[in-house]
Amino acid sequence: MSTEPLAEAPRRQARNSAAFWAATGRSRGHEVIHRPGYLAVAGDARAGLRILIQEPGLDAAAVAEIDGLVAAATGPVDIEDPFSATELGHLGLRHWRMPVMLRPPGPVAAPAMEVLRATDEKDLHAAERAVIAGFELNRFLPHRDGELFPPALIAEPGVDVFVARLDGEVAGACVTVVDGGFGSYYWVGTPPAFRSRGVGRAVMLGSLAQLPEVPVTLTASRLGRPLYESLGFHAADDSTWYSST
Template sequence: MTEIVLPADAQRRQARNSAAYWAATARSRGHETITRRAFVAAVGDERAGTRFLLQEPDLSADELAELTELAAKARARGPVDAEDPYSATDLSALNLVSFQMPVMLRQAGAVADPVMEVRKAETDADLEGAERAIIDGFELVRFEPVRAGEMLPRALLAEPGVAVHVAVLDGEIAGACVSVIDDGLGSHYWVGTPEAFRSRGVGRAVMLGSLAAMTEIPATLTASKLGRPLYESLGYEVTGMSTWWRTPS
């Protein structure tokens, strides 16, 4: 029987999937993961930085104090990011800038075929092309100059439920994303298109191609302002707002 995720549960399910993705990323990079009841931390280096994934909306004073201490140590090494899908915890003491993005939910259902080639990245060339597309698309200056295999290590492809997808246009990798299927739920990360390929249907294509493996399960994601209309057209609905905290540029 196909599972139905209630909108009220979408934030929690997104929190769990995001933690699964970042823990997989940390393992593939050889970095440490710290797991607590209320948060998961993927502890990286001076370029990758450290990411905190809040798992619960009700951090105790001790849990918040530990997170704050870990973030202070991490910030001495590199950038810090924190995701609170519940928008329930005040992290202003970390001296990070904050912004909000909607958590969106799509129930199981069929999708159309993409209008261009979309394939799983399996070769080094595809993986490196996906890295470049995401770094350029998101302007991830922390990963410049680009070092092949740093953002998307080959070991990431061996992590259960993780896949990297690339869209090909005019013979070039024009966009990419990472998808994660965990605990019966799919989600997407880094849906990126370099500026040279934008407004040509690349983002839609890479989403459709990756959603083909999720037609029988629900899916969540956190959407940027620019991405939200695309996701709504694919059947996603907003269930709440996620607050993100980030080291100032």
């Protein structure tokens, strides 16, 4: 893989994350705030505040605006900086780094189980439950149908939710977003009861088969990185995440 596309992966991830969270905010009826250096979605007490930094090294004025948004947040706070270039340690949030990864366009093998695009509320609600359990999103418990993935989300251009079925049950899910000629992944989750059974690989293969002609980015956890590398993803650079939870 050439170094130029890999070097662009953090910026591509930043742009795609902004597109995804703006779509999520609109579908939930939350405030979406567009600024030159970042995008923010100000949600309710359960969804919280999400900030997506769009440029490396925000200036003092932009950081001051972010400080104000964090201070006014009514719920949890999550901030994503794909460039790891803006210092936000003064906010006192837990922070860590994860690699932004890029996969060039190309075919994939068939999944070992059924993977389908969610097209109705039943599958969408099942996908929600899989992601909430897989990521231990306790902020969304007790579960409320349509809160994490509102039906309006899959009507947003370029946004798809996929589910993997094992023994007749939804065993895993993910979200893909195609925007500006690039795809990205979000919420690749498998509940504990279905882990170590190939569900994560299957949901990735089944959804990647729908994206054969576009480069794809994602931000990988430590546990997820080996799976993504085996699927042809390459690490580009580290993204810094901040969270109040």
